[in-house]
Amino acid sequence: MLLEFSVGNYLSFKAKTTLSLAATSIKEHIDTNIFSTERSDLLKGAVIYGANASGKSNFIRAMSTMRRLILLSFEQSSADELDITPFLLNTETEKASSFFEVVFIIDDTRYRYGFEVDDKQIHSEWLFEAIKNVEKALFLREEDGIEVMKSFPEGKDLEERTRDNALFLAVADQFNGKIAKKIMQWFNNFITISGLSHEGYKGVTFEMLENKQTSLTLLDFYKKLDLGFDDITISKKPFDPKELPNDMPESFVKQLVTDLEGAFRIDIKTIHKKYNAKDKAVGNVEFDMRSQESAGTNKLFNISGPVFDVLNDGGVLVVDELDASLHPLLTLAITKLFNSKEFNRNNAQLIFATHDTNLLYYGNYRRDQIYFVEKDQYGVSNMYSLVEYKEEGKTIRKDRSFEKDYIEGRYGAIPFIGNLSNVVTEWQEK
Template sequence: MLLEFTVGNFLSFRDKNTLSLSATAIKEYVDTNIISTQRYQLLKSSVIYGANSSGKSNLIKAMSTMRKLVLQSFKQASTEELNITPFLLNTENEENPSFFEVLFLLDEVRYRYGFEVDNTSFKSEWLFESKKQLEKPLFVRENDGIEVMKTFSEGKDLEEKTRDNALFLTVVDQFNGKKAKAIMNWFNNFVTVSGLSHEHYTGITFNLLDNEETKPAMQSFYNNADLGFDTVKLNKKEFDVARLPKDMPESIMQEISTKLQGQTMVDAITVHKKYDSKNKVVGTVEFDMDSQESAGTNKVFNLSGPIFDVLHDGGVLVVDELDASLHPLLTLAITKLFNSQEHNQKNAQLIFATHDTNLLTYGNYRRDQIYFVEKDKYGASDLYSLVEYKEEGAVKAIRKDRSFEKDYIQGRYGAIPFIGNLSNIIKEWQEK
């Protein structure tokens, strides 16, 4: 479970900013929105608001980048670059490394892991462990070397096997380090997806629908979401080159055909009721999900895989643009799966960016679950939660009985676009 994620000097985040899923002392929705452990009270979800280009997607990209570096850095060639972009609007920052750090729980043990990295190498790396209150280092890496503590014996004698553009943690994992492997598995369950490019996740959805254990919950969700079909089934058949686009270049078609020859292809088929002139059911009609269902239905179907995968196994799901192409009630239904005792029994966590302000009224979110991202006049993004926000001159925080949606739209909490007088702009354009 995630406690905190911190990023600094990456894309639009100049200074270190932290997204915390540690619950504060407020009393809203304790029964449904809180995960209680022996030592911590954690939030099941967090929603992020902000104007276009405020930095919401950059925050999620930072999470995705950290995950990718952890899971893939060992596979990098020694000369391969790491695709890191620091904050470029300040001369001091552009020469410094980017900062990434997570605090998370594994079997009631808290770990703090992070690193500093530029486009060519890792400048520092650290792993700390806290079994009770005291935090102890397991290893610390600086430019001049890696110090491995006695309590991390699995990392001994592996210091010299670590390339400049590889993480020490991943090296220890490759040599079957027990703690390293558990941490790598945590990152594997720290899933980031895009609500705009959701077509990439159909494979996960197919796998869960093909599993008798997970299929009923997904089918129940489709029915409750009123997507218009009675059931969905998978149509499996061997790859046929005739299914490829006719205008595809022949060389590419041959390459794809060679790779997929003999492979099983899967299509999603939705089943609809068919009625006679008296509106009596006389049979069923099958639709192809991709070509005959709406964009919104396809998105719900595609994202349902990662959603129910995390709900079934536990983990953290991070989604950018969750509300794109979705009716507000569908977005609400998805988020309530996580803020739930019934559906979220494995303590999965959801972090998502959205413009859907209806959730501020109907989502039953605590003030510490609501985050805003806003850019200052120097182009740097700032992240802050509603529970810590205080209006200018105010001593107390925002009250829980405020109309969060109305206040946000009116600009009370910031993080909204400044829109000038559009009528003047149109008038000036027409007069030219």
């Protein structure tokens, strides 16, 4: 369960910026949008709005980067760079390290874990634990070394085994540390995906459709959305080099044959009813999912696996451009899964960036779930929630039309378009 994610000096975020899923005291949608733990009430997700290039994707990329650094840390060599880009538009930050921190709950214990890192090395790293209310350090890492506390015995004698560009948490996990293993599993269920490049996620959907229990849930979901087909068939075929184009260079063919040895090609077909002249059903027709179904149907299919996988595991799903290629009602259907007691029994959380303002009205989001990202004149991205926003010194009331206000620019975080007629006139005069 995620409480907070913070990032600083990374891409367009100069100062430390935090997204919190700790529910505030407001009373909206208490029965659906929040869940309770022994120590706090948490939100089932958050939606992020902002103009193009405001920094929405950068914030989500920060989450993805932290996850990547943690899960892949031990696999790298001492010569590998870490692919970290600080805020480059200021002399104070361009050569400084980036900051990442997450606060989360595992088995009713709160953890706070983070690190400061640049492209070459880890400059600091910390892990704190709070079994009750008092937080205590498990380990602290600085430039001059790593201090392991008595309450973290699994980290003892691993200090010298940790490379400058490796995370100590990942090293402890490799040596089967009990706490480190739990935290690494938590990050494994902290899924970040792109709503634009979603082809790579369909493998998860395949696996769920091959499982009898999860396939029924997915197929029922597709039917409720009325996507135009009645069923789906999946077939696996071993990779056959004879299916490669004849004009492909021989060296490339040889490389593909080597790389794809033992691999399978998966074909997905949608089943549609065929009708006669009197509109009577007379049979079925198979359509190829990729070439004969819409971009929106393909996207929904590809990301439905990760969506239901997270719902089943009670993890965290982070999606950039969730609404891309999707009808607003389909986007709404996905978001409502996470606020559903029927589908979200394990308190999964959904964080996503979108331009779909319909969700501000129909999505039934609380003010503390709505975030805006805005970039200032210095290229710095700033993020704030609607519950934090003040207008003439007062908070925004819950009965306001959030969508209308946002489009009118009352909350900021929208593009300044200017007078387009002047642009057209100048172009015509050239």
